[in-house]
Amino acid sequence: MDSPLDWAALAAGLHPDGRAFIGGRRVGAADGGVFDCISPIDGRKVGEIARGRAADIEAAVSGARAAFEDGRWAWRPPRERKQTLQRLADLMRANGDELAALETLDMGKPVAMSRAVDVNAAANCIRWYAEAIDKVYDEIAPTPRTALALITREPMGVVGAIVPWNYPMLMSCWKIAPALASGNSMVLKPSEKASLTALRLAELALEAGIPEDVFNVVPGYGHEAGQALALHKEVDCIGFTGSTRTGRAIMQYAGQSNLKRVHAELGGKSPFIVLADADLDAAARTCAGSIFFNQGESCNAPSRAIVERSVLAAFSERVAALAQNYQPGDPWAKGTAMGAIVDRTQLNTVLGYIAAGVDDGARLAAGGTQALEQSGGFYVTPTVFTGVTPEMKIAREEIFGPVLSVLAADGAAHAVAIANASRYGLAASIWSRDIDRALTVARALRAGTVHVNSYDDDDITVPFGGYKESGNGRDKSLHAFEKYTELKTTWIRLPGGVAG
Ligand code: NAD
Numbered sequence: 001m002d003s004p005l006d007w008a009a010l011a012a013g014l015h016p017d018g019r020a021f022i023g024g025r026r027v028g029a030a031d032g033g034v035f036d037c038i039s040p041i042d043g044r045k046v047g048e049i050a051r052g053r054a055a056d057i058e059a060a061v062s063g064a065r066a067a068f069e070d071g072r073w074a075w076r077p078p079r080e081r082k083q084t085l086q087r088l089a090d091l092m093r094a095n096g097d098e099l100a101a102l103e104t105l106d107m108g109k110p111v112a113m114s115r116a117v118d119v120n121a122a123a124n125c126i127r128w129y130a131e132a133i134d135k136v137y138d139e140i141a142p143t144p145r146t147a148l149a150l151i152t153r154e155p156m157g158v159v160g161a162i163v164p165w166n167y168p169m170l171m172s173c174w175k176i177a178p179a180l181a182s183g184n185s186m187v188l189k190p191s192e193k194a195s196l197t198a199l200r201l202a203e204l205a206l207e208a209g210i211p212e213d214v215f216n217v218v219p220g221y222g223h224e225a226g227q228a229l230a231l232h233k234e235v236d237c238i239g240f241t242g243s244t245r246t247g248r249a250i251m252q253y254a255g256q257s258n259l260k261r262v263h264a265e266l267g268g269k270s271p272f273i274v275l276a277d278a279d280l281d282a283a284a285r286t287c288a289g290s291i292f293f294n295q296g297e298s299c300n301a302p303s304r305a306i307v308e309r310s311v312l313a314a315f316s317e318r319v320a321a322l323a324q325n326y327q328p329g330d331p332w333a334k335g336t337a338m339g340a341i342v343d344r345t346q347l348n349t350v351l352g353y354i355a356a357g358v359d360d361g362a363r364l365a366a367g368g369t370q371a372l373e374q375s376g377g378f379y380v381t382p383t384v385f386t387g388v389t390p391e392m393k394i395a396r397e398e399i400f401g402p403v404l405s406v407l408a409a410d411g412a413a414h415a416v417a418i419a420n421a422s423r424y425g426l427a428a429s430i431w432s433r434d435i436d437r438a439l440t441v442a443r444a445l446r447a448g449t450v451h452v453n454s455y456d457d458d459d460i461t462v463p464f465g466g467y468k469e470s471g472n473g474r475d476k477s478l479h480a481f482e483k484y485t486e487l488k489t490t491w492i493r494l495p496g497g498v499a500g
Pocket of ligand 1: 162163164165166167171189190191192220221222223225226227230241242243244245246247249250265266267268298299300398400426464465466470471
């Protein structure tokens, strides 16, 4: 699948099935409702998605509950759950071209990224948790001799997962893999802006041997299907990834219903601190590569470069020049570095922030315009603002587009103060050749992930999540099992001496 034509032809031959997946089969919404699936590549309708609502969530949750109670999946030995999930990972790889094409068609990222990054990372995630589940041991507490206290982890029951559109398949797998590996049943609600890969995953899961009703996918809008799932009393826990605003609402639904656990992975406005002694070329290259990756639609994108004043001009020039390498292009074409913004609403949001930056007096050093309008799709040029001050809107709010704000700092302490003066705390980066200084800054940064002289390091073995209003949970790594399991203590009375 090397030539652009091959991908475009593959995509043209796809007839995405937008029906829900409940009880092991494809079904339309109970009331027959649908909404259009529009590709951001060219604004064309590519299909219809079932508009799931409370009745569809009810069907999926009651099936998932029954499946959990009869133990058809939860009671399978870990080794068997492992083998089934390994088959799912294999099927994802075998169907990788189709999954990549669906992802790109649905949300606009370059297909080369969908194939190399999203499909591989998602399949790897499923395989990693599959392999982990028969290697995790429980505990025995150091109690007196008169008793034995077993501390065991049990599946929660029915897990609801609600995910965003920026990495639709990968975010789904960050929830599905630990939740299914540990024996839960699930109902996944993908974003209304990108539902196709999640629905296809459900078919592959059934083919891999995950029993009917154990893994269901109900597409629909947040205020309909999403709200119904988060309010449902038979749902024991919600694994949520999305905006801070929605995360707040979901916690309220939990409070209004059954106090279900809510694990929230939310937004960010991540700082990228560059001190005067940094390797400026490497810093600028990494900053541009990370802010423009995935059209800037990454929760952890380094959207605030906070640069020591003596190197401010040199860094800004470099990063603005590098922005030219990320001009948006045809997502099917080989070599395209940046694709389409997910939909017209998000395009307008990004353009609105760019206008606010100009109004507030920031200087456009690169980009700032809509692009490829003749395509019918939604594209923005890679944008760099200099002269940004901390109180400006573009320095405070998450834009979720290819827009970098460059701010000045007078020394490391000032840079840390600016970095931490945010309601978010997802990721951060510090650049300095002085490792003592860099590590001191790293300790002072209030963020779930801090990179030192890097940004894009990533591995399934490390936890990912935020401080403050960036969330309260951690995806990835063995820590994710904590989200989808209950801790149980079982006391066993012993006689204390050797009887007889
Ligand atoms: P969003 O909050 O608008 O939507 C996320 C999901 O929540 C969607 O499935 C949506 O339908 C659903 N939803 C919306 N309103 C709801 C409601 N009232 N009740 C229940 N569900 C509802 O976010 P988005 O625009 O899809 O995604 C972008 C956001 O996700 C950004 O803020 C980004 O930073 C964040 N994100 C965070 C991480 C992370 O790991 N921390 C990863 C990716 C994206």
